[in-house]
Amino acid sequence: MNIGIIGLGSIGQMLVKAFCKSAAVPPEKLVVFNRTREKAERLQAEYNIAIAETAQEVCDQCGVVFVCTKPLDILPLLRELSVSAQTHVVSVAAGVSIADLEGVHTGAVSKVIPTVTSQELRGVSLYACSQRLSDEQREQFLGLLSSISLAQEVSEQEIETATILTSSAPGLIAGILESFAQAAVRKTPELQIDLARRMLVETMLGTAMLLQKEQLGFDQLIERVATKGGITEEGLRVLDKTLPSGFDELFAMTESKHDLLKQLVQKQNTVE
Ligand SMILES: NC(=O)C1=CN([C@@H]2O[C@H](COP(=O)(O)OP(=O)(O)OC[C@H]3O[C@@H](n4cnc5c(N)ncnc54)[C@H](OP(=O)(O)O)[C@@H]3O)[C@@H](O)[C@H]2O)C=CC1
Ligand SMILES: O=C(O)[C@@H]1CCC=N1
Known part of the structure; x- marks a missing residue:
């Protein structure tokens, strides 16, 4: 066929x-x-x-x-x-x-x-x-x-939120990584932006493989990386403070856009 x-x-x-x-x-x-x-x-x-x-x-x-x-x-x-x-x-x-x-x-x-x-x-x-x-x-x-x-x-109830996690995510992750790289270069201008980007890509690939091959939970990987009293812990504290509200807003705004699209599609059903 x-x-x-x-x-x-x-x-x-x-x-x-x-x-x-x-x-x-x-x-x-x-x-x-x-x-x-x-x-x-x-x-x-x-x-x-x-x-x-x-x-x-x-x-x-x-x-x-x-x-x-x-x-x-x-x-x-x-x-x-x-x-x-x-x-x-x-x-x-x-x-x-x-x-x-x-x-x-x-x-x-x-x-x-x-x-x-x-x-x-x-x-x-x-x-x-x-x-x-x-x-x-x-x-x-x-x-x-x-x-x-x-x-x-x-289900169609789940599909919109799941879309953000699976289909929008490659673009969103690229956006997060770019922001991560730009912040590194703002902090240390001697670091070349392309090198920062390549480091992040390789690190992301390794992270995904480790999570998948060892069937690690996110919390287990965090524990493995964040030495008690060490540096990563400080970074995680900042993320805990700043990311939840950012992601809540992201889901709220993408839901609004989905709703708008659905309304426009519905309008096509009634007008045409
Ligand atoms: N991009 C993504 O990651 C994802 C996209 N989607 C969905 O996929 C769909 C397409 O998105 P995306 O690929 O990003 O969009 P693009 O704008 O890249 O592609 C749309 C394509 O449709 C073609 N097209 C438009 N009208 C016609 C027609 N009448 N006959 C034949 N071809 C036509 C356009 O042709 P032309 O070359 O002339 O412009 C263009 O190549 C959307 O509905 C989106 O919601 C879903 C999941 C992920
Ligand atoms: O951004 C979009 O509208 C499409 C659908 C999900 C990913 N890309």
Whole structure:
């Protein structure tokens, strides 16, 4: 069965690269379409995937179609297309619910929140499926997600907060690391910023590996690093004072943005 991908921005491209890297989908079975054709051609040069002439052609040729456009482009696009009830439509858009998708497609629909880290076959894909999926569709879908990531089913109540932890997090972590590096250089201008950044990346990789390989809890790793009466303890005290309110605000603001997106999507349902 062919797998379709409509929209080749960050996430659409990640899916192409990850499915090819994991060998979950033979490249010739990946049928893609992007509004700007050059992006598809650049990917085809590297991965030998098939380029469709239109989004409709993707839907006509594929049993599963990942729609990877921005949230407000999903429903108008699906309304324009004529998609067979046998086709499983998967949206990756934040703020677009299963009910929204069921309103524009008569067949099986799912929602996935992927992560850019799955280009390295790591990270978590959050998913929720409609009741309409057959056992076979569900098994195939899980096979695809599991080939590139840890596939985690979540309720639609959980998905927004979980999105921040899995999908926004690579960007947020990069933001934290940049701030960490900049502070180091403010403190000690002799330290080159690029060296500070490289040190943090290597340290982050080592930290993740240690946590995972030794199955350490965060508290256990903290205990291992923070020598009693030592330096790290002081740093942790500062974090305990400053981070909780910052993260509370982060979750409050991202929730507001999710709510706004959902309202705009709902408006598309009523106005169009
Ligand atoms: N970026 C991320 O880490 C994550 C993103 N998402 C979700 O993924 C979706 C896409 O995000 P992202 O990849 O960052 O966005 P991008 O803006 O990078 O990509 C959107 C792509 O969709 C294409 N496009 C727009 N309209 C159409 C159309 N009618 N037919 C075909 N292609 C079209 C655009 O084409 P063109 O080249 O012409 O601009 C562009 O390549 C969003 O809904 C977002 O919520 C979910 C999880 C993580
Ligand atoms: O920032 C965004 O809207 C998308 C969804 C989650 C990660 N990136």
